[in-house]
Amino acid sequence: MTQGPANPYDPYDPNRPQGRGPEGTPPPPPYGQPQQPPYGQQPPYPGYPMAPMGVPGAPYGVHPGTGIPYSDKQKLVAGLLQILVPFGVGRFYIGDNGVGIAQLVVSIITCGIGCLWPVIDGILMLVQDSKDANGLMLR
Numbered sequence: 001m002t003q004g005p006a007n008p009y010d011p012y013d014p015n016r017p018q019g020r021g022p023e024g025t026p027p028p029p030p031y032g033q034p035q036q037p038p039y040g041q042q043p044p045y046p047g048y049p050m051a052p053m054g055v056p057g058a059p060y061g062v063h064p065g066t067g068i069p070y071s072d073k074q075k076l077v078a079g080l081l082q083i084l085v086p087f088g089v090g091r092f093y094i095g096d097n098g099v100g101i102a103q104l105v106v107s108i109i110t111c112g113i114g115c116l117w118p119v120i121d122g123i124l125m126l127v128q129d130s131k132d133a134n135g136l137m138l139r
Contacts, residue, residue, distance in 0.1 A: 063129065063137045071136035075125060078138060082122025086115035090122055095133030 058069035073094050082090030088103030103121070106114035124130070130138045 060139055066129075066137070068131075068135070068137045070139040071132040071134065073132050073138055075130055075138035078130070079122045079126035082118045082125060086118040086122075088118055090118070090125065094130075094138065097133070 060070035060072060062069050071094070078090040078094050080090075081093050082088075086103075087107050088100035091097070091100030091103060099121075103114070103118045106117060108114075125138070132138060
């Protein structure tokens, strides 16, 4: 009685090559057991893209929703400067000098009534995803 070629996936076949499937690939895991990812890689979670690790040019990481790199400036500092010193100081902090000068001039010309603009701007900085003058997300 001649035997045919060995089935590489039959665990009870005595002629099966040990440890490898056809063409040198590892055999699939038994039914019901999850397949292990290759060494050094994590399995992606369903619905979530894998975040790039160590993105060049983004030493502070990237925003998970938009992928825009984070700035070295902080959102909390910029917002509190805008609220507590309402002369456009928070805008100067993030490097947006044009808007900072406009807020300063409006505040001086209106004898302080224009300080409402930087206060509202500071609240919006704290609530929304704000960007600095270079277009990077505030962290």
